[in-house]
Amino acid sequence: MPRPYVITISSEKGGVGKTTLATNLAVYLKAMNTDLPVTLLSFDNHFTVDRMFRLSAARTEPHVGHLFRGINPAELIRKGEYGVQTIPSCQNLSLFNPQAPPDEQLAEILSGVDMEGILIIDTCPILDPYTRNALYAADRVIVPIKDAPSLENCQHLANFFRDHGISHSPLRLLPCLIDTRIRYTGPFRNSYQLLKAYAINRGYRCLEGYIAKSPKVESLVTNPEGKVYPILTHGRATEVHLQFSHLARQAYLEFLEKGPNRMAEVSAGQRSREKCLRQRKHERQQRLHGQCLCCGREIDQNQQQKGFYAETSGREICGFIEEDCFYEMIFNDLYGEQRSGSSRTVRELFRETAQRSYFSFQRQAGGKITQARLDQNGESLSQRTTSIRATRGFLRRDATLLHSLLEQALPESEPKRLLLIRQNTGPTEHILTEAPYARFQTVFSRARLDLDAPEEAPDATPTNLVFP
Ligand SMILES: Nc1ncnc2c1ncn2[C@@H]1O[C@H](COP(=O)(O)OP(=O)(O)OP(=O)(O)O)[C@@H](O)[C@H]1O
Ligand SMILES: [Mg+2]
Incomplete structure (x- = not known):
């Protein structure tokens, strides 16, 4: 040519x-x-x-x-x-x-x-x-x-x-x-x-x-x-x-x-750049956990489905969480919505803001977990620390979605590990392409810095679902 x-x-x-x-x-x-x-x-x-x-x-x-x-x-x-x-x-x-x-x-x-x-x-x-x-x-x-x-x-x-x-x-x-x-x-x-x-x-x-x-x-x-x-x-x-x-x-x-x-x-x-990008994406795909990190159902990589991508700080766990699982985990397990009866409006508002947010999780001493919502630049918008023991079932079948996620991604043996979650809007693998993945990593480094000094918040099981 x-x-x-x-x-x-x-x-x-x-x-x-x-x-x-x-x-x-x-x-x-x-x-x-x-x-x-x-x-x-x-x-x-x-x-x-x-x-x-x-x-x-x-x-x-x-x-x-x-x-x-x-x-x-x-x-x-x-x-x-x-x-x-x-x-x-x-x-x-x-x-x-x-x-x-x-x-x-x-x-x-x-x-x-x-x-x-x-x-x-x-x-x-x-x-x-x-x-x-x-x-x-x-x-x-x-x-x-x-x-x-x-x-x-x-x-x-x-x-x-x-x-x-x-x-x-x-x-x-x-x-x-x-x-x-x-x-x-x-x-x-x-x-x-x-x-x-x-x-x-x-x-x-x-x-x-x-x-x-x-x-x-x-x-x-x-x-x-x-x-x-x-x-x-x-x-x-x-x-x-x-x-x-x-x-x-x-x-x-x-x-x-x-x-x-x-x-x-x-x-x-x-x-050669395209080849390198394809190779890097392939490596990210290879790391993926095949099942939903909360419910364990198979994730079809080829299907266009809305969900959340989750990755731990050392890339020990990389995978997806089904959309319904994520919301159920947030509303039921983390915020205790069933008890507080949070309104439908709050739920919708949360879903809407989730599209523009990142969520980070990190274990704290004393069976607690710090969860933060971050903006697109990794700036913390809200942060709270809650007890996870309070809702833990003794039997495996009683384990909540949150517990399943934590057991895999943030085991007690790895107290320093951080988990970052981001909604994936395109096809399942969209977030693994170069630009969205690079943004994810930028927010990750920012989140890591911020969570090094977690806020001491009064805990127990919250009674109200609050987020800005
Ligand atoms: N060899 C030359 N002898 C006399 N005048 C010249 C000569 N070359 C350019 N000029 C005159 O100098 C002026 C600036 O020339 P020209 O517009 O080519 O420069 P330029 O670097 O493109 O400017 P600009 O940075 O503004 O785009 C013009 O009036 C042009 O007629
Ligand atoms: Mg000119």
């Missing part, structure tokens, strides 16, 4: 020439090989890309924001001027997609679609989620630097690669907006040489050459027609034209030599 070779233009410094570079590079690359599909998109909201390439009747919707909503890029790409294809820009990406995309999303989308040629991505001057996506997906990142501060900012880009555990080898710096009239005495005769020396000294790699500051380039953006013209068509007599030709040649040769390597890497990474 053909995949795109991605060139991202990025710098955390504003006005260093990113958009000028992205748009003109697209035009030069296309001119170099008219059969090569060149696609350009911008995560910035200046609409320069749109003004420069839009064919008169082109629509502005759908746009780059739709990429992150599962729309196939092929449906977003428009034919544009100079043979360059574009995806329309979006006025406000964070408003359009209130939930920021994870850094890997664009790469995963692009690695799964049939897309040929070179994709150039223009970014905004902050390391926002869209810039991060463009960096993560890039085969080559060109960083325009025009002065010492813009060079210092490159550190953040290098850190981005380091934090993701990927090599920063795609990074290439390119001195831009260089005023060639400025001359220095000493070994570095102009700002181009000086910037390049600084960059190399800091361990960065640079592209060959630079892009000079040219009044002609400025006039191509600001003119009475309100258009944005390419240097290739309207500035051929300038030195910047030669510089862009040289730059495009380097980019094209790299594309020919290396090809869309990043997309292949991302696909391979994705496959």
Whole structure:
């Protein structure tokens, strides 16, 4: 499947020439090989890309924001001027997609679609989620630097690669907006040489050459027609034209030599991650107790049934509790509802809050148990300590659901063990998938800390069912 070779233009410094570079590079690359599909998109909201390439009747919707909503890029790409294809820009990406995309999303989308040629991505001057996506997906990142501060900012880009555990080898710096009239005495005769020396000294790699500051380039953006013209068509007599030709040649040769390597890497990474996730889920499934931890009935793993997942702190016991068993245990065994005659409303309210809660249990000295209700972040909402001996039957058949659970999960011989229970809303195994299970573990670590110092509550068998 053909995949795109991605060139991202990025710098955390504003006005260093990113958009000028992205748009003109697209035009030069296309001119170099008219059969090569060149696609350009911008995560910035200046609409320069749109003004420069839009064919008169082109629509502005759908746009780059739709990429992150599962729309196939092929449906977003428009034919544009100079043979360059574009995806329309979006006025406000964070408003359009209130939930920021994870850094890997664009790469995963692009690695799964049939897309040929070179994709150039223009970014905004902050390391926002869209810039991060463009960096993560890039085969080559060109960083325009025009002065010492813009060079210092490159550190953040290098850190981005380091934090993701990927090599920063795609990074290439390119001195831009260089005023060639400025001359220095000493070994570095102009700002181009000086910037390049600084960059190399800091361990960065640079592209060959630079892009000079040219009044002609400025006039191509600001003119009475309100258009944005390419240097290739309207500035051929300038030195910047030669510089862009040289730059495009380097980019094209790299594309020919290396090809869309990043997309292949991302696909391979994705496959191995999926394999690893499947393996981890399988291990969790293998640990599962086959029967309801309260009543002992078989649990059908393949059936969609509402229930509660329970796990002990050392994963000695992992399994499900049938929904009815859980409520019966709470109302009858723990709160003594039959005696107190708690109202139906309280029961319904409890069921409703249970969907958003976690429940922790831990034995205490003197035959007591501390039970806490926690919110989704593991913050304790209520906590109470009750006696378990009071309701214990002498014969096995008299054992309550609570006792069956405690005997298995929190035996007296393991006083430090903690049991956490969470309602499982999807299919039986839903909670064992990566994200819900990771949330469960986060709450677990929090609950463990809190229950280390249990509250000394007056006990005995409660007469009223109380929970906030
Ligand atoms: N080589 C050049 N010579 C002269 N002016 C240039 C050159 N390159 C860019 N400019 C001008 O500098 C200004 C900023 O350029 P550009 O918009 O490309 O930068 P940018 O990094 O994309 O900015 P932003 O961070 O705001 O998106 C524009 O007015 C542009 O016309
Ligand atoms: Mg820009």
